[in-house]
Amino acid sequence: MLQEIFNEQKTFYQTNQTLPVTYRLKQLRQLQLFLTECEDELLLALNEDLGKSSTESYLSELGVLKHSLTYTIKKLATWCKKKRVSTPIFLFPARSYSVASPYGNTLIISAYNYPVLLALDPLIGALAGGNVAMVGLSEQTRAVNRVLMTKGQSYFDRHLVYFYESNQRQNQLLLTQAFDKIFFTGSPRVGRLILEAASDKLIPVTLELGGKSPALVTESADVELAASRIVWGKFLNVGQTCVAPDYCLVDKKIAKKFQTLVKLKISEFYGEEPAESSDYGRLISAEKVNQLGELLCLDAPFVCAGGELVPEKRYIEPTVLMAPIEQELATMSQELFGPILPILVYSELKEAEAYIASRTAPLAFYPFSNDKTEIRHLLETLNFGGATVNDTVLHLANPNLPFGGFGQSGMGRYHGKYSFETFTHEKAVLERKNYLTLKIMHPPFSNWKERLVRLLLK
Structure with a gap:
């Protein structure tokens, strides 16, 4: 057929x-x-x-x-x-x-x-x-x-x-x-x-x-705004978005505040029982729930919110983990494509930059900062497909911008x-007229033709 x-x-x-x-x-x-x-x-x-x-x-x-x-x-x-x-x-x-x-x-x-x-x-x-x-x-x-x-x-x-x-x-x-x-x-x-x-x-x-697209929250960022917009981008379509912020890097000076605000925003968006919210979707299959559940089991000590799984209902509760940037998490081993947000805490911005640069180039990048010099530096030095500054996902909604990956x-x-x-x-088309043939391009060649060619092709 x-x-x-x-x-x-x-x-x-x-x-x-x-x-x-x-x-x-x-x-x-x-x-x-x-x-x-x-x-x-x-x-x-x-x-x-x-x-x-x-x-x-x-x-x-x-x-x-x-x-x-x-x-x-x-x-x-x-x-x-x-x-x-x-x-x-x-x-x-x-x-x-x-x-x-x-x-x-x-x-x-x-x-x-x-x-x-x-x-x-x-x-x-x-x-x-x-x-x-x-x-x-x-x-x-x-x-x-x-x-x-x-x-x-x-x-x-x-x-x-x-x-x-x-x-x-x-x-x-x-x-x-x-x-x-x-x-x-x-x-x-x-x-x-x-x-x-x-x-x-x-x-x-x-x-x-796709890939693991990072959100990066610097010390100068509006922390509440960052938490709200990252939660929206992450849990839209329960994380089944190729440009969702897959994980988040946060300065240690604001990490606790950010974690608290992320949990608060999840409750604001989906209520105390997300399973009952009509605004919170479902994963594509029970198999996907089980696959993510295995990763969560390995990272159980770092779960600070959520974690409930109901495979037969294709449900995973909005889940947040937090760990130091040097911690090797199972949830950082692959693109999650689900409602799980690892938060990695860094001490210096250069640590976060090096972490992103050491991984394969992501489809998207989401820097949150009120320092224009910081933003310019990050956009110039890191490789990624596209970026939204101080928000998530929205760059793909502008039809005047190209959308695609890198590497x-x-x-x-x-x-x-x-x-x-x-x-x-x-x-490519070049249309020649039927008159004035440039004979300098045709043999037999001579010294004067060479001089003229050199003059024209400078």
């Missing part, structure tokens, strides 16, 4: 029907219509799969998509225009420009943690770029998949967009096909496998991965115009 769809899409793309801007805009408006007409079903599905409230689902998925579509529809005609550039005098008479061209057959593989957003946001870029797309949905989000594969599919011809529930076998099959572009969101482990498979055919790949946290970027650029190839 998937082979048949791939062939259909390849044949359709070769008709050039996806090239006109009017056609692309029509498809983007179809996606817009789907999000509007099926909003209630999507919100219910997100609640079923991840226990998310309708407000959080709209804030972090549907609303973001609607804004992205509005922005892309408004800007697309401009993005598709030729970009004229100057031409050096030695190439006259000529004009130079670049033009964005679709890749063609694209494969988008999304992740379970934001199953609507991570499937459809790259699709916006693919459609805007004039491509056809197969969109793989995580097999762990069955309720969302039902909506996308039935209702969502009805808004598109399958030779243009096709939604399918992906698994390892299907993805292995598709990775043998000659796609023109692959876009993957998920773990670094799977990302490496996809990159390896794509390399055999030299298929360009964008990888949106093992990913390669490539998207959002806004960057999504369009990710799904297009920029062709």
